Amino acid sequence: MVQDLLNATTLASIYVLFALGMSLVWGTIGILNFAHGSIFMFSAFIAYLVVQQIPLGMPAVIVIAMVSGALIAVAMQYLVFQPIMKKAKNPHAGELQLVIGGIGLSAIPISFAQRSTLSNPFGFSAGSFETQAYTIGGVIITNVMIIILIAGLGLGVGTALWIRNSKKGLALRALGVDPEVSAMMGIDRPKLALATMLYSGALAGLAGALLTYYFNSITSESGDTLLLKAFAIIILGGVGSIFGVILGSFILAFAEFAVLLYTNGSWVTAVSFGLLFLILLIRPQGILGKKEVRRT
Amino acid sequence: METSEATEAPTYDYEPVAEARGVAVHYGGIKAVDGVSLGLRPGNISGILGPNGSGKTTLLGALTRMVQLTRGSVWCQGQNYSHVKSDRVITLGISRTFQTVRLLPERTVWDNIILSTDVVFKREGDKVEGLVKEAIARTGLEGLEKARPDELSYGMQRRVEIARAIAVQPRLLFLDEPTAGMSRKERADISALMRNLRSEGLTQLIVEHDVGMMVETCDYLYAMNFGSLIAEGTPQDVVRNAAVQEAYLGKHGRHDA
Amino acid sequence: MMGWIDQNEFLIGSTLTVFLLAISIQIPLRLGVISFASIGYYAIGGYGTAILMTQHGVSTWTSVVVASVAAAVVATLLGLIIARLNGLYLAMATVSFSLLLSAVAVNGGSVTGGAVGLFGIIGDITIWHTAGIAVVIIILVSFTERGKLSRRIDATREDSQLASAMGINVNAYRRLSFPISGLIGGLAGALAVNLKTAINPESVNFTLVVLALTIIIIGGQASWIGALAGSLFFVWLPEILVFVGEWEEVVYGTLVVFAAVLVPGGVVGVFNDWRHRRSVARERPKVALLEAAAGESDAELTQSRSGKDG
Numbered sequence: 001m002v003q004d005l006l007n008a009t010t011l012a013s014i015y016v017l018f019a020l021g022m023s024l025v026w027g028t029i030g031i032l033n034f035a036h037g038s039i040f041m042f043s044a045f046i047a048y049l050v051v052q053q054i055p056l057g058m059p060a061v062i063v064i065a066m067v068s069g070a071l072i073a074v075a076m077q078y079l080v081f082q083p084i085m086k087k088a089k090n091p092h093a094g095e096l097q098l099v100i101g102g103i104g105l106s107a108i109p110i111s112f113a114q115r116s117t118l119s120n121p122f123g124f125s126a127g128s129f130e131t132q133a134y135t136i137g138g139v140i141i142t143n144v145m146i147i148i149l150i151a152g153l154g155l156g157v158g159t160a161l162w163i164r165n166s167k168k169g170l171a172l173r174a175l176g177v178d179p180e181v182s183a184m185m186g187i188d189r190p191k192l193a194l195a196t197m198l199y200s201g202a203l204a205g206l207a208g209a210l211l212t213y214y215f216n217s218i219t220s221e222s223g224d225t226l227l228l229k230a231f232a233i234i235i236l237g238g239v240g241s242i243f244g245v246i247l248g249s250f251i252l253a254f255a256e257f258a259v260l261l262y263t264n265g266s267w268v269t270a271v272s273f274g275l276l277f278l279i280l281l282i283r284p285q286g287i288l289g290k291k292e293v294r295r296t
Numbered sequence: 297m298e299t300s301e302a303t304e305a306p307t308y309d310y311e312p313v314a315e316a317r318g319v320a321v322h323y324g325g326i327k328a329v330d331g332v333s334l335g336l337r338p339g340n341i342s343g344i345l346g347p348n349g350s351g352k353t354t355l356l357g358a359l360t361r362m363v364q365l366t367r368g369s370v371w372c373q374g375q376n377y378s379h380v381k382s383d384r385v386i387t388l389g390i391s392r393t394f395q396t397v398r399l400l401p402e403r404t405v406w407d408n409i410i411l412s413t414d415v416v417f418k419r420e421g422d423k424v425e426g427l428v429k430e431a432i433a434r435t436g437l438e439g440l441e442k443a444r445p446d447e448l449s450y451g452m453q454r455r456v457e458i459a460r461a462i463a464v465q466p467r468l469l470f471l472d473e474p475t476a477g478m479s480r481k482e483r484a485d486i487s488a489l490m491r492n493l494r495s496e497g498l499t500q501l502i503v504e505h506d507v508g509m510m511v512e513t514c515d516y517l518y519a520m521n522f523g524s525l526i527a528e529g530t531p532q533d534v535v536r537n538a539a540v541q542e543a544y545l546g547k548h549g550r551h552d553a
Numbered sequence: 554m555m556g557w558i559d560q561n562e563f564l565i566g567s568t569l570t571v572f573l574l575a576i577s578i579q580i581p582l583r584l585g586v587i588s589f590a591s592i593g594y595y596a597i598g599g600y601g602t603a604i605l606m607t608q609h610g611v612s613t614w615t616s617v618v619v620a621s622v623a624a625a626v627v628a629t630l631l632g633l634i635i636a637r638l639n640g641l642y643l644a645m646a647t648v649s650f651s652l653l654l655s656a657v658a659v660n661g662g663s664v665t666g667g668a669v670g671l672f673g674i675i676g677d678i679t680i681w682h683t684a685g686i687a688v689v690i691i692i693l694v695s696f697t698e699r700g701k702l703s704r705r706i707d708a709t710r711e712d713s714q715l716a717s718a719m720g721i722n723v724n725a726y727r728r729l730s731f732p733i734s735g736l737i738g739g740l741a742g743a744l745a746v747n748l749k750t751a752i753n754p755e756s757v758n759f760t761l762v763v764l765a766l767t768i769i770i771i772g773g774q775a776s777w778i779g780a781l782a783g784s785l786f787f788v789w790l791p792e793i794l795v796f797v798g799e800w801e802e803v804v805y806g807t808l809v810v811f812a813a814v815l816v817p818g819g820v821v822g823v824f825n826d827w828r829h830r831r832s833v834a835r836e837r838p839k840v841a842l843l844e845a846a847a848g849e850s851d852a853e854l855t856q857s858r859s860g861k862d863g
Contacts, residue, residue, distance in 0.1 A: 032641045034648075083814045095640040096587050097813045100766050104809025107763045111802040224759055228652050231645045239642075267660060273653040280646060281634055362714060386720040398715045400707050407704055414701045415720030444829065 002139050004257060010145045012253035013152025014214065017207035019230040019245045020156055021073075021200030024163075027240030028172040029193040031081050032095075034102030036204055036230065037223030039076075042109035043069035043205035044212045045116075045220070051127040058129040058147075058213065065209035066202040073201025076105055077194055106223070113220035123217035124209075131213070144213045151206060153246075160242035172196065176240055225269060232272040236279050238289020247287060251275070308335040311374075313468055313499040314390070318368035319358050320523075321351075328354040330523035331368070336468070341490055341500045343510040345534065346520035347543060352503045353395055355520070356470055359501075360392050361385045372468070386416055389467030393457045393474055399445040405432075405456050406441040412464040431463035434489055451478040458486065462493065469493070471502040475509060487513045507544070511535060519543070562680050563748065568788040569680075569687045570745040574761075575768045575780035576690060577738035581730040582774050583697075585710035587644040589762050590631055590731075592651035594624040594738030595745070596757035600658060602743040603671040603752050608664070613676030613747065621739035628735025629728075636727045651762065658754040670753025678747040686744065690737060694777045760802060767805045770812035 022036045043065040050056065050064055080101045088094025132143045163169035174182040175189060183189055212218050233252050237244025255275060256268050279286065305317055312335030321329040329351040336342055344352040357363030359370055361382040369378040372388050380388070391412065399408045409431055413424045432438055435455040445453055458474055471490075475483045483506075490500060490513055504510050510517060510531065517534040519527040527537040534540055558565065577591040601620030605611040611619070635646045658665045665671065697703060706726070708716035713723045746752045764787065771786055772779025791801060 026641070032645065080810055080814055087814075095644075096582075099587060099641070099644050100770060101810050101813035103759075103763055103766055104806045104813060107760070107802045107806030107809070111800070111806065224652070228649055231649055235642070235645070269656040270653060270660075273649050273656075276646065276649050277634065280638065280642075284638060284642065360718065362718070381722075382714075382717040383720055383722045386718065392718060394715070394718075398712055400704075400711050402711075403704070403707060411704050411708060412719050414705055418701075 002137075004261070006139055006141060006145070008253045008257040009250070010148050010214065011256070012250045013148045013156075014207055014211050015226075015229060015233055015249035015253055016152040016156040016246055017148075017203055017210065018226055019233040019249060020159060020242065021203040022230050023234045023237075023239065023242065023245045024159070024172075025196055025200045026234065028176040029189070029196055030176070031077075031085075031098055031193075031197075032102070033073075033076075033081075033197075033200070034099060034227070035076055035105040036200070037225075037227035038106040038109045039069050039072050039201055039223075040204040040208040040211075040226060041218065041220060041223035042072060042113060042208075043201075044208035044218055045109075045113045045122065047209055048122045048124060048212075051124050055126055055128045057127065058209075061124055061127055061129070061213075062206060062209045065205035067205070069201040069203070069205025069208065070198045071201070072109070073197045073204070074194060077197040080105060081197075082190060082193065110220055110223065117220055119220055121217035121219050123212050125216070129213070144210070148210050148214060151210065152249075155203065156242065156246045156249075160246070163242055168192070173240075228269065229272045232276040235276055235284075235286055238286025241286065241288040244286055244288035306333050306335065310335075310337055312336050312371075313338045313373060314359060314501075315371040316355065316359060316368065317371065319355065319365060319370065320367035321354050321358055321363055322366040327523050329358060332520070332523070332525050333368075334518055334525065334528070336499055336501055337516055338499050339494060339497050340515040341494050341502065341513055342516045342518065343514035343531075344501065344503045344518045344520055345507065345510055345540070345544075349522075350520040350543075351523040352520050353472060354523075356392070356472055356501070356503055360390060360470060386412065386464065386466075390470065391461045391464050391466035391468070392470035393454075393461050393472055395472045395476075397445075397450070397453045397457060399453060399456060401445055404442050404444060405437060405448070408445070408456055409460045409463050412460045416464050427463050427465060428459075431459040434462065434492070435459040436485060451482045454478060455482070455486075458489070467499065469498055469500045471500065471504075473504055474502065475504070475506060483509060507535065558680070564788055564792065566680050566683055566748040567745075568784050569683045570741050570748060571764070571768065571788055572687060572781050572784040573690065573737055573741035573744070574765055575772070575784055576694060576777060577734045577741060578765050578769060579774060579777070579780055580694075580734045580737070581727075582769065583706050583710055584727055584730050585640075585713065586636070586727055586730055587640055588647040588734065589644065589765075590628065590647040590650050591734060591738040591741075591765065592757055592761050593647075593654040594628055594735045595742035595761070596651070596654045596658060597624040597627055598739030598742030599746040599752045599757065600665055600671070600742075601739070602676075602746050603674045604664060606674055606676060607671060613678055616676070617678070617740070617743040617747070620743045621736055624739025624742070625732045625735040628731040628738075631735075632728050632731030636724065636731065648762070651757075652759065655754050655758045658757060666753070668754060670751060670756075672751045674746050674750050674752070676747040678744060683744050683748070686740065691777055691781075698776055763802065763805055763809065767809045767812075770809055770816075 018036075018040060022033055025036075026032050046068040047061045047065040051061060056064075081098060084097045084101055085094050088097065134141055134143075163172060171182070171187045171192060174185070174187060175192065208218070211222075229252060233245060233248035235248075236251055237246070237248030252272060252275060255271050259268055259271050315333075315335045317333050319329055319332045320327065332351075332355055344355065346352045354363055358365055361370070361377065361380055361384075365378055369376055371377065372390065375388075377385070377388060400411070403411075406428065410424060410428045413427060417424045417427070432441065435458050437452070437455055437459060440448065440452070445456070448456070454474060454477060458471070461469060461471070475486050478486065487509060490502070493500065494515075502510070502514065514531055517528065517531045518525055519534050519537065519540045521539075521543040526539045526543065527534050529537075574591055574595055577594060578588070581588045598617075598620045601623050602616045605616035605619060606613065631647075631650060635643055638646065658670075659668050661667065697706060705716070705719075705721050708719060709721055709723050709726050716723050742752075742757075745756075749756075768780060768783030768787055770783070772781070772783030787805070
């Protein structure tokens, strides 16, 4: 039982890392990044390619993945998302273009990875890292899990507190509430947007590397599956709320575990959608969300 | 939302075309409109004067059901329409223009104007063409029927909006800062148009910043500040009112546009 | 000519079914509803038809009709739940919906054929039937592209508050777009299954979303003509450029990105703009005269002045 709780919490932590960047970008600069999953996967893929040549340890792998993720995200922001936002007559008009752009973008890295791996799983087994397992009071915990827990919960809570208390955090929140007024008050949207995307990409890379270590491998399609879960998490917790991301991640991870225990694994993805629908029915702004989510 | 018909129904010595009874619009802690009652005089041009943030546009929103009432009620010709949906307002004979220009960018001037008649005059094709032509003539837009909004000057775009609002032959016309961005001649033309419409019996309510234009055009003025009515009466009276002067000229120094 | 048609029956059929899918996406889009649920409707139509035909011995046409109607019903339910959500939320919900159905297809065991899918769906639908259906849909859709209805649709999409002020019941229009989109999307899937005689989860996964999007991008969101042009382009392009066939997704993805950034109205949109500018070129001198007659420039007099000096 405790083992299950621990495993579920570890899974939740990975979800936090993945969904955090996406929620941050969505809630502040208003970009729903459909390519976030592909950044996650491709960062891990790049690390995998490097590791095939040089047997690196975990720290190096993580750095490579994070840097890759950050760079890819910044490139996407600079080349695609920003131009779209600039051209759009108003924030709503740009929405469709952003979604389309994001989906188009996601197809490219996924396709490259798919060709290279032929949809087979890939991981860091060529690297020098070895998983160590420890038993504490009958519960097994590995070093990978410890790192995930620290990273996920630490960054999650840390980001939430930073947003709440720091000046830049306030600027970001202001952007999320009213981009025009914020601009008038001197908030440099493009710069802040780039920085946020960079952070989001780095988090995606981190999540990619850690997930690959945790499950030993991922496939070129793993990004899409996670994207769906991230949607559910963000909606569940409420867009724009970082604590909401943490809450949503836990709810989803635990629900998935429950489903796993009582049925076979293949229905787990259905859980995300089920929860997503449920919350859209009952409380579309999410548990901790404050933004107005309905139209007219 | 509590809207009760019984809240302090003020009486007027005329049949108001539209009424606000104790209308309040609160957004969380912000009281955009805080208990306003007024009754629009039939066939008159009434105006609402007030600095930015005084709540006048929100009041307009309440009267056109685009904004939810926190308290109070709105009436049109003796009928309580506080629960009527926003898309039914035009069929009550209420037409409006907006503070910002809201035209369909990919459509011609003609299409933009005729839009207001699509629902109201569903089955009367011939009549509609005549109405649109008349609206175009009255706002001086002949020759521009095929132009698109981005090919027109700002003042012209506003005129298209006004044409759209009058094409539907409303009973009550709300104009939200209709002359912003217009040249002097255009303003004079709009003012003349409004007086023409008045002579045809149309009741109008105009929200404006330009005090001069308001004084010249309106028969009756309301002044608002911080969500409440601070004065009402003839333009001359209202403009001389101490509270109004303070709101406009005093504390804020120069009037902010 | 008939020989050519026979030889290319498969491609023509694909163009038509992809076209129907594109229409299914275009309809909500024209009302401002960014929905990817059509992939899901396509899956319901396709798998529904396949299952009815191969596992329950239902006749071709009945299966097609039942599966398409089922898609429409599911769409209506979906619409009731999510039609009120704003743009991005709605987009996400619909992507989730479609991906979920894809997951159901993979996990459906022997009913859906799992990851391998279903085979041997041989029905009596000919290319002429499919073309006929497409023509009917085109006729119906073209009614929505002219006159009052098209204006109301544009208003609903561009400015829903304005639309309400003009008397348009925006929510009703949006809710209605769901069953229509569902029916056409389901039909597309049902006809496609008959054409390809097989269906598997891969044919209804995210790649299909990208494909449908590129069609909308190339063709623009406004008209069925664009959807048809886009479908033609993307079904026949791999034939013409074999190398594209292999790198399909990368090319599609790149094209989509370019179009999203540079050409929001699609190629057809650009064409329409050009046509409009030509027809208005003659009016330009007139407009200039009118503007001059209007008097002073707008630059002055945007500031109001305080009313009384004393």
